[in-house]
Amino acid sequence: MRRLSERQQQLLHLLADGQFHPGPQIGEALGISRAAVSQQLKGLRELGVELHSVSGKGHKLALPIQLLDAQRLQQDLLEAPVQVLAVIDSTNHFMMSQLDRWQKGECVLAECQTAGRGRRGRQWHSPFGSQLILSLFWRLEQGMASAMGLSLVVGIALVEALESQGLAGIKVKWPNDLYLDGRKLAGILVEMAATVGGACQMVVGVGMNLQLPLGEAQKIDQPWAELQTLVGEGRLDRHRLTCAVVRQLRQCLTRFEQEGMAPFVARWNELDLYRDQPVRLISGERSWHGIARGIDSQGALLLENEAGELQTLVGGEISLRPR
Secondary structure (H helix, E strand, O other): EEEEOHHHHHHHHHOOOOEEOHHHHHHHHHOOOHHHHHHHHHHHHHHOOOEEEEEEOEEEEEEOOOOOOOHHHHOOOOOOEEEEEEEEEEEEHHHOOOOHHOOOEEEEEEEEEEOOOOOHHOOOOOOOOOEEEEEEEEEEEHHHHOOOOHHHHHHHHHHHHHOOOOOOOOEEOOEEEEEEEOOOEEHHHHHEEEEOOOOOOEEEEEEEEEEOOOHHHHOOOOOEEOOOOHHHHHHOHHHHHHHHHHHHHHHHHHHHHOOOOOHHHHHHHHHHHHHOOOEEEEEEEEEEEEEEEOOOOOOOEEEEOOOEEEEEOOOOOOOOEEE
């Protein structure tokens, strides 16, 4: 786990416009020597920041970035604490490893993850400053059984947060992904811990593509999307988006805790990427084919088989794909 040093923050703020800055200009602005500038640039690269250096022109970020400001976020999200880290292995792992530390609704954000993961342990690439990476702690007093369908509620919360920022056309894929134009925009990972008869403690993890540098994007092994395509160059406000997502997550999780899955079913079915389309579901050596018919009142997937019968399938290790 690493936070940005004051000098690294100064350098990133200077380079944040995505334009070339000559080494002497950087040194003068930061009050350091050219050799020290080289060391600071090396340190940023070690943090995973993608930089371009051209003789005679200087140094630039692969893409402009907006750094998260922990103090500003905390002022706008008063209900529970907010932490911002520069680099961490996984925000979910960080929170899950010390569950008794967190307040309900508290969240940890990161500029970069080195070991981010999704369902079934798949790697989640997290270029520095290019995504919304957060984990939020929640607690359900009714126990783990009451958490069924929670990842679907998180998906709805994310879509509604994006829509509140004028970002339309985003769909949900059962049980835990957001898609834009048929490509993956965001992933959700909910992890839980509970004792028999006790409360369920959980961490809700979100990774959402904002704008990916080409070098990092080429590492992704599936069709992907980024929010920048909806708003145009330089017009995505990372702070406002982060605040909208955290607020909506807290609101939806509160309602889920009070009312269960029922208030969210119709909205999910409205946003469902594969509703009424042929799909294939895979779990280990087993597979199912049929027409996706949305979800039931518990958040289970409804699949109409070739005999016209409805089957109910619950998440776990099931993978849904278009047929």
